[in-house]
Structures are given as structure tokens and as C-alpha cells.
Amino acid sequence: MSSLSEQSALATTLRTDTCGLLRSDDVGRTVRLGGWVHRSRDLGGVVFIDLRDRTGLVQLAFGLAWSDAETLRLAAAVGVESVVLCEGDIVARDADRQNPDMQTGAIEVRVRALRIVGPAVTPALPVARGRGEKVAAEELRLRHRYLDLRRPELQENLVLRHRLLQVSRRYLSERGYLELETPILTKPTPEGARDYLVPSRVHPGEFYALPQSPQIYKQLFMCCGFDRYFQIARCFRDEDLRADRQPEFTQIDIEASFVEREDILALAEGLIGALWLEAGHTIPAHFDRMSYHDAMEYYGCDRPDLRYGLRLADYTAVFAPLAFAVTASAIAAGSRVRGLVVPGGAAWSRKQVDELEALAKGAGAGGLLRLRYADGAYDGPLAKFLTDEARAALALTDGDLALFVAAPDRVASPALDRVRQECARRCALIDETMQRFVVVMDFPMFEEDPATGALAAVHHPFTAPHPEDLVSFPDHPARWRALAYDVVLNGTELGGGSIRISDPAMQSRMFALLGIGSTDEQERRFGFLLEGLRAGAPPHGGIAFGFDRIAMLLAGAPSLRDVIAFPKTTAARSLFEGAPVAVSPDDLAELHLTVTETSA
């Protein structure tokens, strides 16, 4: 929106203009403004007020040459954060009176009339901060959110959020995607995250659930022929919180029919490109693809940060011939020896490497094997076991520190992932300006419980297995890959999706593999999906993006709470309005509920 059209769009009966958009072009105009007193400076015979609205600040000037005595008195007395209406003339400031730090610093408003329409009590926390002054504690910011949201930083975040929503809607709508809504009161699903439950008044003892995602509904839309769907969907998960996880969050939810994986990924690339462009970043039109296998093999995790190297490698063949007990016994037990080489790491102290080992142990590894190569000498527990062949194969450069884990992959990968990330941080290898997108795909269909051998869906139970694997290992579902994909940026998952199962028989088999064996149980829990698939389902698939997380990244905010107007604390409370709360016995009785003592 150009400033001119935005300026006129925001004009009302009470104001002709907004504060932050006034410029030298406006000199000579008479304007009416409304806004909040950001700061004021009373010099006796002349008073200045920085007036703030969502567009920014402008300086109001009061002086007896153009304001009457009563107006000057009011201006000197008005408290910060009060709402005022004023009328005055835009004048150019003399050259030595301009403020280059202010968008509106070349002009000021000589106020002839002032009304305090919304006097404010002294604010509980400051909105205008001095240079270098910290923001108030988050607890106070959340408790006094009506003030916190006045801060220009949060205003910008929420304005950006709005723009990103509009870009999403326009991008998808222009490509034939229909914005369709799905219920908020839905059916509980025992799988996956814990549901938020809502008791039914008219059906004693029965409950709705708030949706964890509109997954099944959007698949049913496909069965209905709404072949391109999207929704800016509010989702709910009753799990513990993190800086990047809220119990109530927004996703851009997308589903399409007659598509294969690359159709969805191309749409995803385009949408992400449009969102990043709106925030001022031009990114590649096409993202790299990486298999889950390679991600785990070379980075130890399924959402690799590709802004730096430090790739993991398999050193089993190097270690196998060595008479080093730790690795020999692990290899004999069927494990591999994997590790990474950190250039310059040889300079780290014993304590610093111990800290890395503690990270690896925290991730479940028994230890972290270190080999330092500096000044032509090898140092570390396995140094004296190295053969010439092993030294040649390792090919270390002077100053290198090599770190190894000898353990099953399920242990070694997460341990090496953490070590790799910490080494990158220490070596300052992370270029914060870099945006490295990658699509990780070919996830395994299931993960096996190491204790029981039971299968659990890695993605969700509606994800289609890879057709090649159905042919190659029809009777070994644990080896199936899924037609699932995640979009990853700099080690953060932006979104994920899959091609879905559209064959009701296959869907039924999938439920059975996941332990929902009986037809009765399948029908009771997922009958509405199976019926839809049986009624004639097109091939379909989709993706969902974590919108709050995207807004956080593009706003450069440290927490999701800074891009959500009224977020929850890590204890899932709303400090501002004060939720949740106990309700009256009458209300409980009407819902056929009793609160037990332990929860009181």
C-alpha cells in the first residue's frame, strides 16, 4: 500500500491523517490527528508531544504564538499514553530543528486545539523506552498486554503477521484453492497429541475435542470434489509448551486432489517464496531435496541446518581393524562408528571437549571419542592404536579435532546432531543472514518401539506408503518409506505433509498395522473417513505450515509469544484475561461434570 492511499484509507470523521505518514509534502495543510501521547517535553513557554498511532510518531508543538493559554496548559498536563485529538497546521522545521531519527522529523504539527479524549492512568509498564532500556519482564508484559501491544515492535510484528496472512490467501486463492472452514468442535482422536476436550451439555458424559489439525476434514473435502482447499486453521494440542510451541496455534493448511508429491512441493516452494518476499527476502525458487536417510546419515537429524558443513561420516571401516576395545566391541555388536571432523577444534581445552561429551551423553550416547591432531601429533585415548592406514583414511589436517560415537544409529545420530550444532556455534560457522531451505522426504512409514516392536506412524496414519516399497517388501511394512515431506529452514521445520492414502482397503490395513485391528474399532474411530474414501476418493495430498513459527522467523522475534496477540505462558495460562479458571458448581452440574480433589 502506498503511503498516500494508506493515509487516505485511514482518514475518518475525527482525523484527517495518521501520525507516522506525514511528510514535507504535507506542509501547509491543516490536519486533525488522534493518537496516544508517547512522550512529552515541557519547556515552559513551549511544549512538545510525540503523538503515536500505529503508523508511527509525529511531533506536536504547542506555543503561545499559535496555541491559546488553555491549550498550552492542557498539553503540559496530559499524561503519557493518554489519547488525544488535536487540530493544527503542518509546518516545516528549521534545518537545525529537524530530527533525522524520525520518519516525520522534517515537519511538526503546530497545534491550535487539543482535546484529551482518553486520559490514561500512569502505565504499569513503559511503552516509550529510552535508548538501551530493556523491555519489562515477560510476565508483566503478558499481564498488561493492552500496554505491551502498543510497543512499536509488537505492532510491527502483528502488522507483518497480517500481511503474511493476506499474501497466503491471495497466493492460494489465485491458484484455485478454496478457503473452506472446518469445525472447531470435533471428535476426539486418541492418537497423537493430547486433545483439548469440551464437555457436551446435551449429551451427558460425552465430549467434543478441539482439532489438532483439520486433517480428516480436508481429506473429506477431497472426496467431495473441492479439489483444492486451504484454510488458515487454528489448531489445539494439550502438550507442554516451548518458546516455539503454543497450545493454540495457526497453520496454513492445504490439500489438493489429482496431485503427486512434486505438485504439492512446487506449491509449497511458491507460497514460501511469496511469504519471504513479503518480508523482504528473495529466496531460491526451488529447494533442495534430501532423503530422510541422508539427513540422518550426514546430519543426524531429520531437519538439518545446512548453513554450515561439519557433515557426519561413517568411520566403521577405519576403526574395524584397530585393537581399540571400545570401538571393537561396538562394531562386533553390530554398531557403526560415526563422527565428524572439526577444523580448529584441536585448540579446545579438555574441559571444552568434556562439555561436548556431556551433550552427547545427554542425548543418550555412552561417550564421545576424541582424537586431536595438532603439530603433527595425534592425541587422545585411541592415538596409540592408530595404524598408518587409519591415519591415511582419517586424513586429518593440522588443528583438527575428530569426534566419534560408537553406538546404534538411534543413539549416535541424535548425539552427533547435538555435537555438530554446538561445534558450529563455537566455531561461529552459522551465517545468520543465510536462508537454507531443504525438503526432507522419504521418511520411514513407521517407527518401531525398541522394547515391544510395535509400529507407530512417523507422520500420521493417513500417509501413503511409497509405491516402490509396496512392491519390493509387501510383507515388511517396517521397511516402507512414506510419501511424506517436511520443509526445513536452517534446522527448523516450517511445515510438513504427505500424499494420503485414498484406497479404503489400504487405509484399513494401515490402521491394522498400527494396532487398530478390529473392523468395529476402525469404524467407530475413523468410520467417517473410511466411508468418505469408499464413496469415491481421488488421489490427494497436502501440506501444513506452522504459521506462527513462520511469522516469528520473518519478524526476527525470539519467541512465538511476540507474534501472537494474546499468547499463553509456558504453564498454558493467559495472564491478561486470566484463563483457565474454576467455574461454579452450577455450571459444572449442567455439564454433568465433577471436579475431583486432586485437581482442585
Next chain:
RNA sequence: GGGGGCGUAGCUCAGUUUGGUUAGAGCACUCGACUGUCACUCGAGAGGUCGCGGGUUCGAGCCCCGUCGCUCCCGCCA
């Protein structure tokens, strides 16, 4: 469920290491002065359940135990 950090004036913090007079500073607030400031400046003033509860001690903001809140991480998040 587990681990770490924080909690002192309206706000941001110092004081806690080594217990000891009346708990301090900056900003904000109130009053006063000031006609060109933009973090205005200057003068004066008011403002405290040191999160809460218990304990140790002649004496606790400081030590101990418990508890509450916020936060970060692990588990969890198909």
C-alpha cells in the same frame, strides 16, 4: 514428570559472595522553574509485604526447607 535460570520501588537493576545502622541508583510519578526540545534540562518530593510460608540466628533481602509465578531445556508434541 525431570533439570537449569530468574523473582528487591510502577519499570530496569545494584545490594546476596563474607548475615549487622534508616535497603540504594536510573527511568517513570507528584510539585516547582524554564520559549525549540526530541531519552529536554535543573531543583524538591513521594514511593518497599526484598514473590509467599516456615526455620536457623541476638539479628535474615542475604543462610536452610517448602511453596507459587515467569522463563529455557529434556521428556512429550501421530
